[in-house]
Each structure stands twice: as C-alpha cells, then as structure tokens.
Amino acid sequence: xxxxxxxxxxxxxxxxxxxxxxxxxxxxxxxxxxxxxxxxxxxxxxxxxxxxxxxxxxxxxxxxxxxxxxxxxxxxxxxxxxxxxxxxxxxxxxxxxxxxxxxxxxxxxxxxxxxxxxxxxxxxxxxxxxxxxxxxxxxxxxxxxxxxxxxxxxxxxxxxxxxxxxxxxxxxxxxxxxxxxxxxxxxxxxxxxxxxxxxxxxxxxxxxxxxxxxxxxxxxxxxxxxxxxxxxxxxxxxxxxxxxxxxxxxxxxxxxxxxxxxxxxxxxxxxxxxxxxxxxxxxxxxxxxxxxxxxxxxxxxxxxxxxxxxxxxxxxxxxxxxxxxxxxxxxxxxxxxxxxxxxxxxxxxxxxxxxxxxxxxxxxxxxxxxxxxxxxxxxxxxxxxxxxxxxxxxx
Amino acid sequence: xxxxxxxxxxxxxxxxxxxxxxxxxxxxxxxxxxxxxxxxxxxxxxxxxxxxxxxxxxxxxxxxxxxxxxxxxxxxxxxxxxxxxxxxxxxxxxxxxxxxxxxxxxxxxxxxxxxxxxxxxxxxxxxxxxxxxxxxxxxxxxx
Numbered sequence: 001x002x003x004x005x006x007x008x009x010x011x012x013x014x015x016x017x018x019x020x021x022x023x024x025x026x027x028x029x030x031x032x033x034x035x036x037x038x039x040x041x042x043x044x045x046x047x048x049x050x051x052x053x054x055x056x057x058x059x060x061x062x063x064x065x066x067x068x069x070x071x072x073x074x075x076x077x078x079x080x081x082x083x084x085x086x087x088x089x090x091x092x093x094x095x096x097x098x099x100x101x102x103x104x105x106x107x108x109x110x111x112x113x114x115x116x117x118x119x120x121x122x123x124x125x126x127x128x129x130x131x132x133x134x135x136x137x138x139x140x141x142x143x144x145x146x147x148x149x150x151x152x153x154x155x156x157x158x159x160x161x162x163x164x165x166x167x168x169x170x171x172x173x174x175x176x177x178x179x180x181x182x183x184x185x186x187x188x189x190x191x192x193x194x195x196x197x198x199x200x201x202x203x204x205x206x207x208x209x210x211x212x213x214x215x216x217x218x219x220x221x222x223x224x225x226x227x228x229x230x231x232x233x234x235x236x237x238x239x240x241x242x243x244x245x246x247x248x249x250x251x252x253x254x255x256x257x258x259x260x261x262x263x264x265x266x267x268x269x270x271x272x273x274x275x276x277x278x279x280x281x282x283x284x285x286x287x288x289x290x291x292x293x294x295x296x297x298x299x300x301x302x303x304x305x306x307x308x309x310x311x312x313x314x315x316x317x318x319x320x321x322x323x324x325x326x327x328x329x330x331x332x333x334x335x336x337x338x339x340x341x342x343x344x345x346x347x348x349x350x351x352x353x354x355x356x357x358x359x360x361x362x363x364x365x366x367x368x369x370x371x372x373x374x375x376x377x378x379x380x381x382x383x384x385x386x387x388x389x390x391x392x393x394x395x
Numbered sequence: 396x397x398x399x400x401x402x403x404x405x406x407x408x409x410x411x412x413x414x415x416x417x418x419x420x421x422x423x424x425x426x427x428x429x430x431x432x433x434x435x436x437x438x439x440x441x442x443x444x445x446x447x448x449x450x451x452x453x454x455x456x457x458x459x460x461x462x463x464x465x466x467x468x469x470x471x472x473x474x475x476x477x478x479x480x481x482x483x484x485x486x487x488x489x490x491x492x493x494x495x496x497x498x499x500x501x502x503x504x505x506x507x508x509x510x511x512x513x514x515x516x517x518x519x520x521x522x523x524x525x526x527x528x529x530x531x532x533x534x535x536x537x538x
Contacts, residue, residue: 038520046531084417211444211494224443230418230468295419295461295470297445308448308461321448328446331497 003031006342010039021333021349025342033337033345035330048320053079053289053311056320057151060307063322065146066109069102070300071307071322072151077232077296078307079153082289087233090275091155091282096234097271098141098150099298100264104175105134106301107257107264110353111186114254117350118195122385123185130178133171140164140171155283165272172272176265181392183258189384196251199340200348203248206335214303215256216329216352220248226299238270248336250351257301289313300325302353326352398440398464402471406435410473421459421472426485432473433488436462442471444492449502451534452476456483456508477508487513505532 003026010020018039024032044063048056060071073095080087087095108131115123135145141160142148150156160168186192202212207220217224225242227235243259245252291313297306303325310319329352336348399420403410409432410422424432436442442462449458455478462471477483487510489495499510500519507530510516521527 036522038518038522038524041520041524043531081416081419208443209493211492213443224465226468229465293421295472304445304463306445306461308446308459310450319448319450321446321450323446327497328494331494 008346010036021345023337023342023345028341028343030337030340030342030345033333035333037330045320045322048322049317052315053153053317056317057153058149060322061147061149061151063324066106067102067300067302067305068147069098069150070298070305071324073099073233074296074298074300074305074307075309075320076151076153077298078294078309079289079296079311081294081296082292082309082311083286083294085154085284085286087155087284088281089234090159090278090280092234092237093271093274093278094141094156094160094282095151096238097160097268097275098138098148098156099233100267100271101134101137101141103264103301104179104261104268105131105138106353107261108134108182110257110301110350111182111254114250114347114350115192117347118191120191122382123189123192126185127182130175130182133175137168137171140167152283153289154286155281157283159282160275162276165275168272172265172268176262176269177392179258179261179265181388183262184388185385186254186258188388192254193251195347196254197249198247199250199344200336200351201248202332202336204246206332207248210332210335211328212303212332213325213328214299214301215253215260216303216325216332218242218244219252219256221246226297226304230297232298234271234274237274238267240264240267250347253351289315302326303329329353396467396469398467398469402435402440406432412474418468419470419472421474424473424475426475426477429473429475429486430488430491433460433462434491436471436473437492440464440471441466444488444494444498445470447495447498447502449506449508449532451480451506451532454478456480456506458485458502458508460488483508484511485509486511489513504530506530507533 003024006023006025008021010018020036022034023030044059048059051059057072057075060075061068063071108127112124112127138148139145142150142158150158202220204221207217207222221244223244228242240263243256245256289311291311293310295308297304305325306323308321309317312318333349337345409428410424412423414421442464445461445463447458447460449456455476458475460473475485477485485508487499489499490512497519499513502508503516504518504520
C-alpha cells in the first residue's frame with residue numbers, strides 16, 4: 001500500500017499551541033513522524049542578555065504560563081551557582097512550597113486535558129475544578145494566580161504571613177482528599193484504561209537515547225528526578241518518593257503524574273509545618289555576581305528545566321541558555337508514535353504534556369469471558385465514578 | 396568523588412583547562428577527541444546529555460556540553476572552542492546520542508555552527524520562517 005502524508009498543524013483547530021506534525025501513514029498505521037517547531041520562538045535567551053540578573057528572572061517567568069515558577073527557580077539556581085550563594089532556611093521552604101504547588105496545578109491541568117482529548121470531559125471538568133483551589137493558594141501566598149514573582153537571587157521576594165498558614169492548610173486538606181479520588185479514577189477507570197494502556201509506548205532504551213526527562217522518562221523506568229538527585233532548596237529536608245513505573249505507555253505517564261500530585265501534597269504539608277518554626281530572613285543581600293559560569297536546574301512538572309548563565313562581573317548575563325523539558329521530550333515521538341494507529345497519535349503526543357487537543361473517540365468491546373455481551377465502557381465508567389464519589393463522600 | 400577520579404584517570408590525557416566546582420567539572424577538549432569523550436560519558440558512565448550551550452566570544456565560538464550524571468547530581472561539561480568564526484564546524488555527537496539531534500540543529504540555527512556527520516543539518520526554529528534574522532545569537536555591528 002502506498003504511504004500517505006497527514007499534516008497536523010501548525011495552526012489547526014485541534015491544536016492549542018502552534019506546532020506542526022507530519023505523519024507518514026500506511027493505511028491506519030503510522031510509519032514515520034516528522035516534527036517542526038519555531039512558531040512560538042520569541043528569543044527569550046537574547047532578551048535575557050539585555051536585562052539585569054534580577055530582570056532576567058521576570059523574563060524567564062514568562063516563558064511558560066504553566067511552569068512559571070520552574071524557570072525562575074532554575075534561573076536563580078544558575079546565578080547562585082556562580083558564587084555558591086547560600087539562601088536562608090525559611091526561603092528554602094517557601095521556594096519548595098511554591099514549586100510543588102505548581103506541580104499540582106500543572107499535573108491537574110494535564111489530567112484534565114488528557115480526559116478532554118479522548119472525549120472524557122467529566123474528568124476534564126473535575127480535574128480543573130480541583131485545580132482552582134491550588135490557584136487560590138497561589139493568590140494567598142503571592143497575590144497572583146499565575147506569574148508569582150516569588151524568586152530572587154539569594155532567597156524569595158515575599159514571606160508567607162503566619163496567619164495565612166491556617167487558610168493554606170484548609171485548601172490543602174481539601175485538595176489532598178480530592179487527589180486521592182482523582183488518582184483512583186485515573187488508575188481504575190475502564191475508559192481511561194482502555195484508551196491509555198499499552199498506547200504509545202516509549203521504551204526504557206528510547207527514553208535514555210533521547211535524554212528524556214520528567215514523567216515522560218520516569219514512566220519508562222528511568223529513575224531520575226532532580227529534586228532527589230541534586231537536592232536544592234528544601235528537598236533534602238523533606239520526605240517524598242520518586243514515582244517510577246516500567247511500561248512507558250500513556251497509562252503509566254498518567255499514573256506517574258497523579259501519584260506525583262499526592263507526593264507534592266505531602267511535601268507542601270511538611271513545608272507548611274516547618275514554616276511555623278523556621279523564622280528569620282527570607283533573602284540574603286547579594287550585591288554583585290562574580291565573573292564565572294553557573295548551572296541551575298529544577299524538576300519542573302514536565303521534567304528538568306535547565307539554565308546556564310555566564311557572567312563577566314557586570315550586572316547582566318553575557319549568555320543565558322534555557323532548555324525546557326519539552327525540548328528533549330518532544331523528539332521521543334519518533335520512537336513512541338511509529339507503528340501505532342492514527343487514532344492513538346494525538347493522545348500519545350499529549351502524554352508528553354505539551355498542550356493540544358485530541359479527537360473524541362468511543363468504542364464498544366465484546367467481553368470474551370462472558371460470551372458476546374457487549375460492555376458499554378461509558379456506562380461502566382459512569383458507574384465507577386459514581387461508586388468512587390460515594391466512597392469519598394459517604395452518601 | 397570516585398566517578399570524577401575514574402573519568403580523569405581514563406580521559407585525563409584528552410582534557411585541558413579543568414575547572415572543578417561543587418558538583419561541576421568544566422574542561423576543554425579538542426574536536427578530534429569530542430566523540431570519544433561523549434561516548435565515554437554517555438555510554439560508559441551513563442550520563443544524560445542535558446543540553447549544549449553555544450556562545451560567541453571574542454576568541455571564537457564556544458560549545459559547552461552539559462552531561463548530567465544523575466545518580467550523583469554531578470555535571471561534566473566538555474567545552475569546544477572553534478577559532479574559525481567565519482566557517483565554524485565541529486564533529487556531531489548525534490550518532491552517539493540521539494538526543495543531540497535537535498540540540499545541534501538549534502545551535503546551527505542560532506549561531507551557524509555546522510555539525511559534521513549530523514543526519515539533518517538544517518534550521519530547527521527558523522526553518523519555514525522567511526524574514527527572520529539568520530543566526531540571531533552572532534555578534535553584529537550595531538546590535
């Protein structure tokens with residue numbers, strides 16, 4: 001059969017960001033995929049080199065609207081790495097707290113979108129509903145629901161009022177309870193299982209070869225997490241587990257994320273507890289940056305954010321390199337999309353956590369164990385969701 | 396640290412200008428030795444290539460590779476300095492590390508460094524964007 005090309009994007013009603021994918025298909029099977037990027041290129045590295053070190057933090061905060069604190073954290077780590085600048089204990093807990101809140105809201109955003117991509121809008125609305133209190137926590141802490149402006153070289157910009165900690169606990173209690181429910185839905189729901197399990201497998205070898213990071217690689221059994229491997233801020237002072245799963249399919253990527261959300265809740269609880277007693281300054285006074293070079297990184301929700309800064313002793317970086325996790329995760333599509341049906345491509349692309357939509361799909365299957373009785377997956381899913389809801393709420 | 400000692404023992408003859416900081420090792424390598432160093436770090440030591448940073452300096456174009464040894468949090472950063480700024484070329488490591496394909500294409504796009512042996516040496520960010528400034532991170536008069 002003759003191979004055909006199917007273009008997706010760059011500007012397409014189903015894509016939420018401008019990217020271009022060209023599928024080569026043989027019938028329903030994808031035999032090759034080509035990717036093109038550049039429509040979102042804004043020259044941040046060049047702009048940053050025109051700004052002072054402090055202004056650069058604000059510039060990189062605007063690289064991504066979702067992980068808008070991961071880039072600033074990696075940026076200040078890179079600057080602090082030049083002079084081995086220490087930061088106060090209280091600031092370490094605040095940085096960790098903000099970073100983990102961001103992980104929860106980003107993963108919830110992805111879980112909702114993943115549901116939406118496969119036409120499961122109930123999951124989308126639930127996940128985004130429970131993301132809302134996380135944004136309210138950001139507002140309590142920083143005054144902003146996004147772009148928090150919290151990071152500074154040598155510490156953080158704003159302290160957390162002790163009187164607000166009780167309010168943050170209330171939100172956290174509710175979020176943690178709901179996250180247990182969402183985790184159950186993602187792990188056990190028959191619709192999600194049938195659409196995610198065994199789909200778009202990224203093998204361990206391919207994840208290593210493409211240098212993938214974050215949940216994309218941890219779902220393929222690659223056990224690395226910057227928070228544990230090179231602990232900065234308060235990550236060496238809190239207990240948490242790095243979630244690693246072996247199969248590399250969309251299902252494992254989803255489960256890694258929902259379990260990470262629960263771990264983030266544990267970290268936030270520990271940080272809030274420590275903030276009650278860890279008093280003192282939140283910002284060391286850093287007057288100048290020496291000539292030299294520094295590497296800063298942070299485990300963003302999508303994987304390792306990497307910043308490299310070279311200083312010549314003035315108040316501006318002479319080189320500021322930024323590498324976002326999607327830059328190394330998107331090329332893994334070459335490995336994960338070949339050989340799968342066209343209908344599975346978009347959820348496979350989405351599993352890496354860039355933002356774009358997918359087409360709706362619903363199927364019916366025959367239960368071989370019980371003869372030819374068809375199973376209505378949608379009905380089954382609704383029953384399961386209702387049962388979990390009753391378990392949580394007790395009615 | 397044992398990994399650094401072993402690396403220096405095996406590859407010490409191929410590196411110069413070593414700068415050691417806390418969990419960071421920067422060093423210079425020649426173009427001829429780059430692939431050997433990349434192969435050792437990636438295949439023998441199990442490092443991951445985070446990315447590579449290219450920058451134009453007065454003495455040439457520098458390419459600094461960032462290899463992360465994730466089990467210890469240690470970075471190994473080989474640095475290549477290309478003196479010929481008019482026609483910069485360096486050996487590609489994409490045959491050793493598939494993850495380097497986009498990294499090298501981005502450097503080619505933004506600074507015009509050609510990677511010898513790269514399977515697809517063309518722009519990554521400005522490929523189909525007519526009118527964009529070519530090699531935007533190179534020095535320009537008046538910039």
